[in-house]
Amino acid sequence: MEKIFQEAVNDAQVIAPFQSHGHDHGQCVVEAIAAAESRCEKDGSSFTPLRRKVLELVWSSHGPVGAYEVLEKLRSSRRxxxxPTxxxxxxxxxxxxxIHRIESLNAYVGCGDPARRHGGQFLICRDCQSVAELDDRAIDRAVxxxxxxxxxxxxxxxxxxxxxxxxxSARGDNDGE
Amino acid sequence: MEKIFQEAVNDAQVIAPFQSHGHDHGQCVVEAIAAAESRCEKDGSSFTPLRRKVLELVWSSHGPVGAYEVLEKLRSSRRxxxxPTxxxxxxxxxxxxxIHRIESLNAYVGCGDPARRHGGQFLICRDCQSVAELDDRAIDRAVxxxxxxxxxxxxxxxxxxxxxxxxxSARGDNDGE
DNA sequence: TTCTATATGTTATAATATATCATATTTTAA
DNA sequence: TTAAAATATGATATATTATAACATATAGAA
Structure with a gap:
C-alpha cells in the first residue's frame, strides 16, 4: 500500500504531489521563481517585477488562488x-x-514543471483545497x-x-459526507 | 477508417455523438423532454413548466448555452x-x-442519457461549438x-x-490555425 | 535618438452568479 | 378540509469574475 503510494508519487507523471502541511514552502516558491526565470529567458520574454510578484502570490499556497485574491495581496505592494493589472x-x-487555470474553480495554481509543456490534469481536495498536478500518460492516451x-x-x-x-481522509474530515 | 468511426459512435460509451447539420433536432428535444419526465417521476421531483421550458432552451442546440442566453430566450414567454429564475x-x-455544466465555457448542455448517472466527459468543437458527450470507461479507469x-x-x-x-476538419475550417 | 513594440496605469463596464426576502403553490397530515 | 410545512417562483439588490478602451511609460531595435 505504502509502496504503491511511493511509486505513484515518485513517478514523473505526478508533476506535483499533495504537499505535507509542514513542508518548506518558501523553498517551493524559490524554485518556482527560478524555473520561471529560466523559462522566460528561453522564450525571450520579459519576466518583469510585476509578473514575478503575481507568480509569487499564486504560489502563496499549493491551492488554487482567485484573481481578486491575488489583486488584494498585490495591493500591499502596489497601491x-x-x-487588468x-x-x-x-x-x-x-x-x-x-501557472494553470482551474476552470471549475475560476482560480489559478502554480505549475510544478514549467520546463515541460503539458496540459492540465489536477486532483483537487475538497477539504484542504490543495492540488496535485499530474501528467498521466494513461489518462492522456485514453482521451x-x-x-x-x-x-x-x-x-x-x-x-x-x-x-x-x-x-x-486519514484525518477523517467530513468522512461520510 | 469509416468502420472504426462507426464502432466508436455505436459504442454505449459515446452518450451523444456530434450531430450532423441536417438532423431532426425537434426529435432530439422531444426525446430529451420525455427522458426528463421519466427521470423526474422516478426521483419523485416535480418537472414544472418553468423547468421544462429551461430544459428546452438548453436543448435549443447541441452546443453549450450560457445562462444569460437562456434568460433572454426565456423572456419571450416569461417577461x-x-x-435567479x-x-x-x-x-x-x-x-x-x-443537463451538464461545461466549466471551461461557463455554459450548459443537455444530457444525452439522464437515465444513467455519470460524470461529464466532453469533446467540444472550437469551430461549430457542438459537443459530444462521452462516458468512456478507459478514461474513467485511468483517472x-x-x-x-x-x-x-x-x-x-x-x-x-x-x-x-x-x-x-473535413470542411477545412481554420485548418492550420 | 527616434521609432516601435511592449508593458503598465486608469476608468469604465461586461458577463456570470448568488443572497435575501416576499409571495404563491403544492403537499402533508391533523 | 383546512392549517401547517415544504417547495417553487417573483423581485430586488449585489457579489464575483473578467474585459474593453484609451492613456502613459518603458525598453529594444533601427
Whole structure:
C-alpha cells in the first residue's frame, strides 16, 4: 500500500504531489521563481517585477488562488493595482506555462514543471483545497484514443478531479459526507 | 477508417455523438423532454413548466448555452424572468442529471442519457461549438487508477476536451490555425 | 535618438452568479 | 378540509469574475 503510494508519487507523471502541511514552502516558491526565470529567458520574454510578484502570490499556497485574491495581496505592494493589472499578468504566466487555470474553480495554481509543456490534469481536495498536478500518460492516451476514433482533433485537455486527498481522509474530515 | 468511426459512435460509451447539420433536432428535444419526465417521476421531483421550458432552451442546440442566453430566450414567454429564475432551474436540472455544466465555457448542455448517472466527459468543437458527450470507461479507469495510487478519493470528474470535430476538419475550417 | 513594440496605469463596464426576502403553490397530515 | 410545512417562483439588490478602451511609460531595435 505504502509502496504503491511511493511509486505513484515518485513517478514523473505526478508533476506535483499533495504537499505535507509542514513542508518548506518558501523553498517551493524559490524554485518556482527560478524555473520561471529560466523559462522566460528561453522564450525571450520579459519576466518583469510585476509578473514575478503575481507568480509569487499564486504560489502563496499549493491551492488554487482567485484573481481578486491575488489583486488584494498585490495591493500591499502596489497601491493602485486594478483588475487588468492582475489579469494581464495571469495571462502572461499562463501563456508561458508558469501557472494553470482551474476552470471549475475560476482560480489559478502554480505549475510544478514549467520546463515541460503539458496540459492540465489536477486532483483537487475538497477539504484542504490543495492540488496535485499530474501528467498521466494513461489518462492522456485514453482521451486521445477515443477522440481519434471519433475523428476529433484534440487541442487542449481539461481534467479536473474533485475529491478528498489521503491526508484529509486519514484525518477523517467530513468522512461520510 | 469509416468502420472504426462507426464502432466508436455505436459504442454505449459515446452518450451523444456530434450531430450532423441536417438532423431532426425537434426529435432530439422531444426525446430529451420525455427522458426528463421519466427521470423526474422516478426521483419523485416535480418537472414544472418553468423547468421544462429551461430544459428546452438548453436543448435549443447541441452546443453549450450560457445562462444569460437562456434568460433572454426565456423572456419571450416569461417577461419578468430574472437571473435567479434561470439559475435555479439550471441547478435543478443538474441535480437530476438532465443537463451538464461545461466549466471551461461557463455554459450548459443537455444530457444525452439522464437515465444513467455519470460524470461529464466532453469533446467540444472550437469551430461549430457542438459537443459530444462521452462516458468512456478507459478514461474513467485511468483517472481512478492514478487517484487510487495517490490515496485520493474521487467524487467528481470534469473532463473537457477542446479541439476540432471531424466535420469541421473535413470542411477545412481554420485548418492550420 | 527616434521609432516601435511592449508593458503598465486608469476608468469604465461586461458577463456570470448568488443572497435575501416576499409571495404563491403544492403537499402533508391533523 | 383546512392549517401547517415544504417547495417553487417573483423581485430586488449585489457579489464575483473578467474585459474593453484609451492613456502613459518603458525598453529594444533601427
Amino acid at each position: 493602485n493595482a486594478a483588475p 492582475v489579469y494581464r499578468a495571469l495571462e502572461f504566466l499562463m501563456e508561458h506555462g508558469l 486521445t484514443r477515443r477522440a481519434d476514433a471519433l475523428g476529433f482533433d484534440v487541442e487542449q485537455q481539461t481534467v479536473e478531479i474533485i475529491g478528498q486527498c489521503a491526508d484529509c | 419578468n424572468a430574472a437571473p 434561470v439559475y435555479r432551474a439550471l441547478e435543478f436540472l443538474m441535480e437530476h442529471g438532465l 481512478t487508477r492514478r487517484a487510487d495510487a495517490l490515496g485520493f478519493d474521487v467524487e467528481q470528474q470534469t473532463v473537457e476536451i477542446i479541439g476540432q470535430c471531424a466535420d469541421c
